[in-house]
Amino acid sequence: MTKYTVVVAESQTLFRDMITNFVEDMDEFRVIGTLKNGQEVINFIKEKEVRPYLVLLDIHMPIMDGLECARQLKNIYPNIKVVLLSAYDDEESIETVLSVAADGYILKSSGLEEFKDTLRFIIDGKFVAPPQKLVHYFSERLESLLKLERESSLHYIKEQFNNRKDLNNREWQIIQLMKKGWTNRMIAEQLGISEGTVKNYLSIIYKKLEIKNRVELLQILSDMTG
Template sequence: MQKHTVVVAESQTLFRDMITSFVEEMEEFQVIGKLKNGQEVIDFIKKMEVRPYICLLDIHMPVMDGMECAKQLKEIFPDTKVVLLSAYDDEESIESVLSVCADGYILKSSGLDEFKETLRFIIEGKFVAPQKLVQYFSKRLDALLQIERESSLHYIKERFNHRTDLNQREWQIIQLMKKGWTNKMIAESLEISEGTVKNYLSIIYKKLHIKNRVELLQMLSKMTG
């Protein structure tokens, strides 16, 4: 049976030895490197000319932490599985994990069985994370989907009762205004001049019986929910 190679990076000797021991208890893995920080991981891979299947990285390490190491590994070896280890499950840590495209996130408070099960899930190509991280990600996704839904042309037309006195270009400009775009951004997106955008806005204000951009944004902000 060909074993999956693993590099373990943890600044504390006790935890490094414990993690190594846990991994080596699993017949499908072989630890090929025990290192103290992210820089040692990068140097080890380059010097030994090996490409570990999985890198287990503690987030908080000196010299180069797990986050920076994970980022560099994904840039150099995108196929290498990167699993971050941390004692924290706060929102800041969760945000950081998502930003470096890690393949998994394991809390140090996890039980041994959970730790081993997580590694097995990861070699199956699954992203594994604590429930709190998944819930946080789910909430963020729901919020983004809500923003996208409320910025859709259909949603805006529906809130305006599908009034027929606005043409397609005017609807487009209202939609982009709802997204918070400036006149310059709108002009570049629609490939028209800023002056033309201003002219369209003047017409829109007149049709909606409002005076300016502030009133239009206030009208659009009331459409949420």
């Protein structure tokens, strides 16, 4: 049976030994390196010319922490699986893990079976994280997306402008797309018109709204969300 190679990086000897023992106890894995910080991981991979299948990194380590190490590993060796370990169950953990393109996040307070199951999920190509955190994270993101979608809807925008009758359908479309942060070129491509035509429409919109430029229109649109 081919075993997946693993490197463990943890600054505390006790935790490093425990994690190593947990991994070695699994038939699927073989630990090929136990290190104390992220810089040692980078050096180990370069000097030994090895490509571990999985690297387990404590987030909080001296010299180079797990986040920076994960960032560098994914940049240099994108195929290496990287899982971050943390003792802290804070609100920013999932977003931080995603920002460095890590493959997962495990709390040190996890049970042994949960820890082992997580590593097996990694083999299957799944992103892993504490279920409660994932639910909370994605529910927040969904709520934000729904809010953005609602506030970018034509109905909502018209309401904020008190359903002005002096703006025609094309002008409302352009205002809506500007609300979404689109550039003149993007708007032109979406509506099948030239950038020059978009600029002409904007000049008319500015005049009708009694404003001078794009900055003032964007400020009005920004103020809609409070």
